[in-house]
Amino acid sequence: MAASNVILCGICDTQHVSKVANYWCPECDEGLCSPCKKYHSVSKASRQHGIISIDDYNKLPAEICKIEQNCTEHDKKFQMFCPGHDKLCCIICISENHKECTGMFLIDEVIKSSRSSTLFDSLEKSLKDIQENVEMVVKDRKANLDEIKQHHSKSLNDIKDTRRKVNSRLDELEKNIIDDLNSTETQLKLKIETLLDKLFTKMTTLELLKTNLMSVKQHGSDLQAFIGSKMLEKDVTKALKCIQNLSEDDGFSQIGLKCQIDDKITDILTDITAFGSITIEKSKSPIVIGVGHEKQAQIFTAVPPRSKSIDDITASLINEFKLPLGQSRKCITGSSVFPDGMMIFADCHLNKKLIILQSDGTLDTEILLSPLSPFDVTCIDNKTVAVTICNNTIQIIDTKTKQVAKTINTGAGLGITYRQEQIIYCEKGKGIVGIQLSNYKICTLVEDCTIQNDYSYIATSGDNIYFTDNGSAVKCYSLKGEKLWEFKDESIFSCPTGIAVDQYGIAYAISNRNNSVVLISADGKNGKTLLTANDKIRVSYGIYFHINKLYVASYSGNLLKFDIA
Template structure:
């Protein structure tokens, strides 16, 4: 925002504090009564749309923070770059978008934001998801009641059987009853946890509903345009999680049963168990509401492919990491950097100006991934005693959580609210950060220190055993495989830019870039550009910069020009 919502922006510039009474979305500031009168009479502003400050305050705080002015030049955002999918001011267009082919008026882009397909699709999806959650929750409640009834029926059967047999079976009866209670309680707890998870998801979706209602009522067009993109992404994540919860519209219904052993009445002395407790799971179909996959807002382009022949790297800066055997790195949103130092058993934090910020000890740290949702990083390690993924809080530089995964782990990448990581068990796995459920995605003979990256709904990974780079979908189905045949190159680290080009470090002191279809490649950087046995690299898709860490002592940041 240009100014506080509570203080008149014009008076504040005159060092006068007056409370704002109305909000002008085009000026992006609040106005007091006196300034409002001048604002309504001035030729330049008389046509501006204003709303009472009390109504504007109904907007969520994160929507209010969406500025309508360029944060770099403090000028109004008037243009939209389709190549970078970002609004910009006139100066930005000249300084940073000279090579961009599609610069259009921002007004044309945002004029239908609140009535766009994306807006309506998101609202409809929220309604459907909440309705589906209600159906599943009710089914779980019914199942919970059935389990309780079945438990009582089994207990009654046990007691009736016990009356027909002698004291010899009393001890076995208690053992079986306890077992039934244990199984029932365990399954009931799972159902309660599922209900709790659904309640939490429903609450989040309801908040998005209220947020959209307030955006439609009170947000400016650009705020609505920028906000719905974020909300749409979040809702897609919630929808994806929900659909994975009920694959193909089916869910497991749990019941318990107990079969009394037939020989028990005739052969009391030969029977050592009172009965068998089992879990019977049946599948019930649900008529879930589910529209077609959400259509993207058609006024914005999808990813534009950039020919790798046009990609060049310009030296931006060098950073003295004072680290050895760096296996992983990344650039944070504030342009600070993090390096995983395998030999030194440390995680090194560097400021954007090249000075050291902090160092924390992490045994056998291999790779790391930035988690935007909670401003933290996930770090893998590869020792028998460190079979976990650590979540590091970026604010206090301390471990906030250890996720046990029972494997030695190497490359790691973030994907929505999950992590994709390479293991020493010849597979690539995905773990949900919500409930820590793990599923296998890729089954292959994957080498130690294999690296992985995600882009859109695809997974890319390197393999030094087979000397190739593979692209597959989230089910592990291979889309393409690039083999380094007749080339003295060994693939190590991997990262993806915002157009799908794949950057890979190799065993020949260079970085190559592979086309999005996996058919072509070119050498982008070599030892002539300051590379010395690099493994780790990271592409910052917001700033179009490439961080390449030499295996020891320093790292290099390049500006990628396309």
């Protein structure tokens, strides 16, 4: 190790003694020699610190080593993690900027599960998928180069063979056609080779990301693993987007050469003015870019290691809004909440419109859809929604321009939700269907022919799908199509409509026949009534859970906002 890279023992250094450190304490942010490490490990203040060897410390990426252990603004130790702002907070941060935030977790609880969280697995899976896609594209592009060579060789033979059948006047025309052919081939090769150069550069970047990821996972402290994984997540997301955008590169197209010899070449002395023509044959590449864990590595939810019992959950009404009056009475059949906290509602049968409210309940805008009847709605981002229409279609709508961006024909089914670039809905007699927004490809996620209700509502949480069905049941499936549980209890639960799910996997389902909201445990084994008619619950369809707040929209247009604790 070079002298400039030698790390000294911090404790000895404060005593004006220079001693090489053998260990590193991330929480103290200093090196320790062997004797000092011994005392450090038994001291009450530091015995729980995660010490690593200097060799392991030196293996960490430079940006991970620079992670601050304390709040840089207030020079206080981080104590809480705010999932709403995705930020670590010291005690002063909490008092100044996070007084109204809910769902905050103790940082000690969060970092305990960070190394074993699914984020590392997701990052590794995404990196592997990206590499496989790059290798697949490289192989395909090389095959296309060979094909172009073969086309070139055949075309050249055709040209020369024809040339030998005519007189010397073809010399000039032969030169023109060959120059055109060679120029076109060079142009095509340049496009593909340019793409290949980009791909080889991307592969180098991916290898570095993999190395950094493994170093953080194996050698970083818990906090470094937590924050470092989020830093690496941005690089993985960028690489993922780059791979997904490959199809837009001109060099990704399936390119071919075609040489057409004119049938009237023998009439060249009188009629023909060119030897032939060179054209580029372009078709869609047979390679389909697909990442199995698409976008999953972009989302990290800081969930505490403990689950939550439905017996511990309480709800208190904090706001009540009345949706603005229309020309006719309200028929609210669907609702959702934008990431920024604004709310949207589907006013179905009479007014046939979407209603958007500010977070304080004031009207923002209305989008008329008449003569179409919107049934359910889900937010994709802060300005885009997907809406199920009662004529078996789904419309993608830009709420800022009020324009329909895409109309998708579907089977019978009206409940809808959005998850990671995919629209998911129930289809009567078929099961759970997903629509990938990148290419609008439709695929069946869950086969369940017992779904006989057009009005089944649906929600997702983590890798699970939840939906109401069969008049008195809630079902839960994994994304792999495995049925996890089915909940029925007609004593408290009948005629279910809307459903929402919190971060613990606990379902909140409307029981319309009882005018109530029922809680269902994460394992589907237990249920209890959370809200009743005494809490102003009436006939309702729209329900949504957003950052520890539960929204219930009645059919008549009364919106209740509950704080969930």
